[in-house]
Amino acid sequence: MSGVPVQVLPAGEHAVLVEAPGLAEVLALAVAVRAAVARGGAPWSGVTDVVPAARTLLLVGDRLDPAPVADAVRTLAAVVHADASTPTDGDLVEVPVRYDGPDLDDVARLTGLTAGEVVAAHTGTPWRVAFGGFAPGFAYLVGGDPRLRVPRRDTPRPSVPAGSVGLAGEFSGVYPRASPGGWRLVGTTDVVLWDAEREPPALLRPGGLVRFVAVDG
Numbered sequence: 001m002s003g004v005p006v007q008v009l010p011a012g013e014h015a016v017l018v019e020a021p022g023l024a025e026v027l028a029l030a031v032a033v034r035a036a037v038a039r040g041g042a043p044w045s046g047v048t049d050v051v052p053a054a055r056t057l058l059l060v061g062d063r064l065d066p067a068p069v070a071d072a073v074r075t076l077a078a079v080v081h082a083d084a085s086t087p088t089d090g091d092l093v094e095v096p097v098r099y100d101g102p103d104l105d106d107v108a109r110l111t112g113l114t115a116g117e118v119v120a121a122h123t124g125t126p127w128r129v130a131f132g133g134f135a136p137g138f139a140y141l142v143g144g145d146p147r148l149r150v151p152r153r154d155t156p157r158p159s160v161p162a163g164s165v166g167l168a169g170e171f172s173g174v175y176p177r178a179s180p181g182g183w184r185l186v187g188t189t190d191v192v193l194w195d196a197e198r199e200p201p202a203l204l205r206p207g208g209l210v211r212f213v214a215v216d217g
Contacts, residue, residue, distance in 0.1 A: 004029055004077040008070040011058065014046075016069050018057040018077075023142065026052050027130060028082035029073075030206065033059065036076060043068035052131040052206050054140075091208050092126065095174065096215040097165050101185035103153070107167060110150045110184075119214055121145035122186065127172055127210045132202065137176030137194025139204035144172055156182030163188045165212070172212075174204075187212075 004025040011017040020026045030052045037044045047069065048061035059069060099119045108115045127141035152168045157180065160166075164175045166183030175181060176193035193203050204210060 004080045004082050006074065006077045008073050010066040010070070011060075014062055014064045014066070015058060015060040016064070016066050016073065018059070018073055020055060020057065020077075023054055023130060025080075025082040026055065026057050027128070027142075028080050029077055030057055032076050032080050033057065033073070034207065036072070043072050050206075053133070054131065092211060093204060093208060094211050094213050095165075095189050095191050096213045097123075097187040097189045098216070099187040099214055101165065101187045103166075103184040104186045107148070107150055107184050107186055111147050113147065118148065118186065121148050122167075122172070123212045123214050127212070129204045129206050129208045129210060130171075131206050132204075135176055135179055135194075137202050137204070138173060139193075139202070139206075139210075141172045141204075141210055142170055146170075148172070150184050152182040153184060156180055160185065161188070163190060165189055 004020055007019040009017045009019065018029065020029060030050055033050050037047045037050065043065055046061045046064040047059050051058040104115050104118060108118050111118065113121065122144065125145050128143040129139045130142045132139050148167055149170055150167050159178055160175050160181040162175055162177045164185045165187040166173055166185045168183040173183065174189060174193055191203065194201055
């Protein structure tokens, strides 16, 4: 498919909010916008941050002029290809996981796979960091094995331990800290997702890739 239909709205004096039909379109447009910003030149030189979400893309910057940036986004969106082959624009991060999660057997039952096949599917395909949300360091990961799409739990847990690796819908993710949550937990990791003393603090950033690696408990 060629071209992404968008609605571009001003968001204050120095930001632009782009509304797109879905996540695939947002991710494709984010790659194109980041590439344009990296090349520089007007009006992209005023953009300092590109923030994707499930259906929107926020462009911000202290020197961003909303009107010309909005026009540039519309022009760029008209030639963007939003499909599964959209390239990534970040690093690959390997996350070691002990597949000892309390919902592993439930995921196997829901998908018709064995527990071992769930692990193989989760580790067999790189996941893409789509966007962050709900807690510092949490990343919504997409693009994994489609057989792993499972619903959230009917009853969320009041507390999910930090490092828990979960599945929900089309997403996978790692809880950066203890918090309530309704995702299906398949494993745990010791990787630190958020460290305020690290630069940048978030280990997983939009546009990058994540590969889960099974390790012994």
